[in-house]
Amino acid sequence: MEEFLQRAKSKLNRSKRLEKVHVVIGPKSCDLDSLISTFTYAYFLDKVSPPGVLCLPVLNIPRTEFNYFTETRFILEELNISESFHIFRDEINLHQLNDEGKLSITLVGSNVLASEDKTLESAVVKVINPVEQSDANVEFRESSSSLVLKEILQEAPELITEQLAHRLRGSILFKWMTMESEKISEKQEEILSVLEEKFPNLPPREDIINVLQETQFSAQGLSIEQTMLKDLKELSDGEIKVAISTVSMNLEMSRIELFPKGAWLVNRDTFQSRNSGSECKPGTSVLHCTLRSLQRGKE
Numbered sequence: 659m660e661e662f663l664q665r666a667k668s669k670l671n672r673s674k675r676l677e678k679v680h681v682v683i684g685p686k687s688c689d690l691d692s693l694i695s696t697f698t699y700a701y702f703l704d705k706v707s708p709p710g711v712l713c714l715p716v717l718n719i720p721r722t723e724f725n726y727f728t729e730t731r732f733i734l735e736e737l738n739i740s741e742s743f744h745i746f747r748d749e750i751n752l753h754q755l756n757d758e759g760k761l762s763i764t765l766v767g768s769n770v771l772a773s774e775d776k777t778l779e780s781a782v783v784k785v786i787n788p789v790e791q792s793d794a795n796v797e798f799r800e801s802s803s804s805l806v807l808k809e810i811l812q813e814a815p816e817l818i819t820e821q822l823a824h825r826l827r828g829s830i831l832f833k834w835m836t837m838e839s840e841k842i843s844e845k846q847e848e849i850l851s852v853l854e855e856k857f858p859n860l861p862p863r864e865d866i867i868n869v870l871q872e873t874q875f876s877a878q879g880l881s882i883e884q885t886m887l888k889d890l891k892e893l894s895d896g897e898i899k900v901a902i903s904t905v906s907m908n909l910e911m912s913r914i915e916l917f918p919k920g921a922w923l924v925n926r927d928t929f930q931s932r933n934s935g936s937e938c939k940p941g942t943s944v945l946h947c948t949l950r951s952l953q954r955g956k957e
Contacts, residue, residue: 659822662701663743666714670745676712678762679755680783683716683747684802685768689836690730692767693717694829695786695802698822699766702810705817714745718772721746733828733870756781767802801833804849811852823853824860831863832870 670676682700684692700715707713717724724731724741731741755761756778764784765771771778788800803826810817827850834842842850854860893900 659697659701659819659825660739660743662704663697663715663739666700666704666712667743667745669712670714670750673712676755676760678711679760680707680711680713680762680764681716681750681752682713682764682766683718684766686718686772687767688717688719688724688727688730689767689833690733691801691803691829691833693730694733694825695766695806698803698810698826699764699786699806701822702806702814702817703764706814714750716750716752717744717746719746720748733825733832752778752781766806800843800845801830803829803833804846807849807853818853818856820857820859823857827853827860828866828870831866835867835870 680700680703682696682703684696696715696717700713703711703713721744724744724746734741752761752763752775761778761781762783763771763778763781764786765782766786767788769785769787769789771782786802786805788802788805807818807826807830830846830850834846850863893902
């Protein structure tokens with residue numbers, strides 16, 4: 659996988675004129691599940707696509723914003739995947755490739771493009787979205803990682819190495835941790851069991867979950883504003899846009915560190931830079947902050 663990522667980034671940097679490019683891209687949330695799925699599916703496409711097609715995993719954020727995603731960066735560092743190998747959205751001109759008829763896109767973790775990329779819809783050839791491919795009940799919903807894994811096991815099982823299994827398994831477990839479900843669904847349990855039977859030396863699930871829990875709520879090196887922007891989401895009724903951010907800490911910490919002199923507000927310019935096309939009236943600051951307990955299952 660590391661060799662593939664390095665080779666893909668090198669080809670992108672060296673090639674002045676690309677021929678055919680198949681981009682695998684996830685949502686702007688850049689969550690661990692969609693990111694691992696993006697890397698893995700691009701790696702799979704690289705192995706099965708005809709010669710002359712450059713398969714690239716693209717993170718749907720600018721490089722400067724990757725610091726916000728502490729849990730994602732930690733897992734990738736644990737797997738010795740250098741950040742320098744990543745390709746970010748501001749490092750490739752997808753619109754130019756599409757205008758030249760050279761672009762194909764696979765969407766992972768979402769069935770829609772970002773608002774600024776709507777003109778690229780004609781280039782979308784595949785969607786890997788667990789919301790569309792599973793039961794409406796959230797408890798039975800699969801992760802993008804499990805859907806990608808199933809396809810690879812069916813089409814090219816020899817590509818699944820122990821390191822890749824470790825990465826996908828951690829992604830599936832992390833996705834379950836972020837959902838309001840007491841137990842892993844049968845579909846997820848089945849796919850995890852396949853990996854664990856194939857690679858019996860994988861670390862115990864409990865160890866992986868403990869590490870992920872510690873990392874999930876770590877915000878080392880981030881300012882308060884960066885922590886809020888990391889999880890920033892936008893709600894809109896067409897006229898009014900509201901920014902909602904979730905900050906994970908206990909209540910006592912929030913009183914001391916987060917709200918020492920009242921609520922923090924995200925500046926409208928910062929909000930607009932993160933949400934292309936959003937407009938706020940001058941002087942407007944937007945933030946809704948929700949505090950969550952550090953322990954899973956406790957509110």
